[in-house]
Amino acid sequence: MKEANRQLAEWDTELNQLHERNGDLGLKVQMLEQELKEARRDREANKNSVPTVAEFPEPADLLNQLKARRKKSRADMVDIATLLEILEAATD
Missing domain, CATH: 1.20.5 (Single alpha-helices involved in coiled-coils or other helix-helix interfaces)
Structure with a gap:
């Protein structure tokens, strides 16, 4: 027990x-x-x-800002527009 x-x-x-x-x-x-x-x-x-969609400035505005910062930049409007397309595609 x-x-x-x-x-x-x-x-x-x-x-x-x-x-x-x-x-x-x-x-x-x-x-x-x-x-x-x-x-x-x-x-x-x-x-x-x-933000769901990134809003980028117009290519001409970006090009002007770039030229203001880098006087000897060889980028042109087509380059800026292409870069914006790449950025917009990356944000989708």
């Missing part, structure tokens, strides 16, 4: 330890779920704040 009581006491101790660990894991799951909700909320906010 003493042996059975001792075995029951051991099992009771193990069961208590498992309940404690399970409680800790439950708390951890709740914390991770909260972090996930916040991350999703932040992601939605970021997605809504990012």
Whole structure:
């Protein structure tokens, strides 16, 4: 009978330890779920704040800005227009 009581006491101790660990894991799951909700909320906010289409200046304006900064630039209007097409394709 003493042996059975001792075995029951051991099992009771193990069961208590498992309940404690399970409680800790439950708390951890709740914390991770909260972090996930916040991350999703932040992601939605970021997605809504990012412009969907990039707006570039006209090629002539860009060429004038380039010539103002780099007087000896050999770029011409066709080069600028091509660069804008590349940038617009990259943003799609």
